[in-house]
Amino acid sequence: MRASRLVTLLLLLQNRGRMTAQQLAEELEVSVRTVYRDVEALAAAGIPLYGAAGHAGGYRLVDGYRTRLTGLTTDEAQAAFLAALPGTAAELGLGEALAAAQLKLRAALPAELRAHAGRIQERFLLDAPGWYGDADRSPHLAPVAAAVWARRAALLRYRRWRAPEEIERRVEPYGLVLKAGRWYVVAGGPSGIRTYRVDRILGFRPLEEFVVPDGFDLAGYWNTYLAGFRARLHTGEALVRLTPEGARRLGVAPVSDGWAEARVPIESIDHAHGEFLRMGTDIEVLAPAELRDRIAATVRTLARSYGS
CATH class of the missing domain: 1.10.10.10 (Winged helix-like DNA-binding domain superfamily/Winged helix DNA-binding domain)
Known part of the structure; x- marks a missing residue:
């Protein structure tokens, strides 16, 4: 110890x-x-x-003194190589730097730990993007990363969901976040701190340097942002009847046999309509009436389409 x-x-x-x-x-x-x-x-x-x-x-x-990393434990050496995401580093223009750093780290390790690190890379691969979504292919990721690193403000052109769809504003990029294969830049602007998807950036022109506000913490901001996002996401509720399999899929209290009623949060009528249809006969919507009627109408249309 x-x-x-x-x-x-x-x-x-x-x-x-x-x-x-x-x-x-x-x-x-x-x-x-x-x-x-x-x-x-x-x-x-x-x-x-x-x-x-x-x-x-x-x-x-004493100036110039450096120690070799012989104090790393086996677990620490494995974690160092497991934590590296080659694809992510390449997207940020750091692929060669990561490879060089890993070579230097490997050279500094004792023989036994070098063998452990090699086995980690042979047996584990971290692939960040989700199954049904492509990773970002944004031409502006590298300039955004450079501005984050150099603490330079930028003139941002951005495409958003609501009108006006295209906006332009001066922002101060505080940090980058990779979430489920997508890059987000957290930036200060005229309306406070906002989060922008990098693949929706239409133009990005670096400006003068800026100073990050005292006390800003990227991880803390992101956790607060996610909590608020989830709270905004589920703004409604549905009363449903579930089979044991349906209860398992929705993560509600399981039932041993027969049907069970449950109240589940929903994002919107449109979103719940699609999600509940995927569950087939394992769910019956009781309320709200608008959602039940929408699903019933879809089922009738499907029955006509697949009828003999």
């Missing part, structure tokens, strides 16, 4: 530069006294680090 903590402490100093004992203690979730002992142990092992007292003090490594 301590060996792992010592490696983590060393990597923290290598990646972040000078850090105080208090900062290291918070990162490592140990006491400041423990940090002092760990620093002494590293120094005794020949690691070139030094500390300075005072307001601007702290510990740091």
Whole structure:
């Protein structure tokens, strides 16, 4: 346990530069006294680090010192190679960089961990897009990614669902998100923070640099956005009767035999009409009346079409 903590402490100093004992203690979730002992142990092992007292003090490594990644555990090495998505990196123009980084990482690993990493790539493949949807083929993904990286605002032309369908506005791209094979850019604009599908971008012209607002967290924003999206998605409710198989498919309380009634959230009459028809005879809609009538009319039309 301590060996792992010592490696983590060393990597923290290598990646972040000078850090105080208090900062290291918070990162490592140990006491400041423990940090002092760990620093002494590293120094005794020949690691070139030094500390300075005072307001601007702290510990740091001698300039130019780098450690090899021999502190990686087997699980950590496997995760590093499993987490890499070659297709995603290529879309962002980083395919060659990813390949080079993996070669360097593999070279830095001990022989046993190199073998584990190789087996991961032989046996696991991460394919982000869904079955029934193609991944983005947007010519503007690379420019958007470059603007996100360089913190440059942009003049955006965008095609949306509602009128006016085509809009143009100045935006400040804060980050990119890949969700189910589609890229989304989170950007600040005249109406606050908005989310745009990259494949709907018609034009993207970089402008001046900008500063991201203090406290903005991309992951936190995205989680809030998804929660709001789901809340807006299911705005209605339907009363249905289900067979045991129907209950299983809708994820409601199962029934051992016979039919059971349940109330399920629906996005809209149109959406529920299509979704419930796919369930065939495992579901009967009782309410709302408009949805029941729509499904009954469709069933009658189908019966006429397939009649002898």
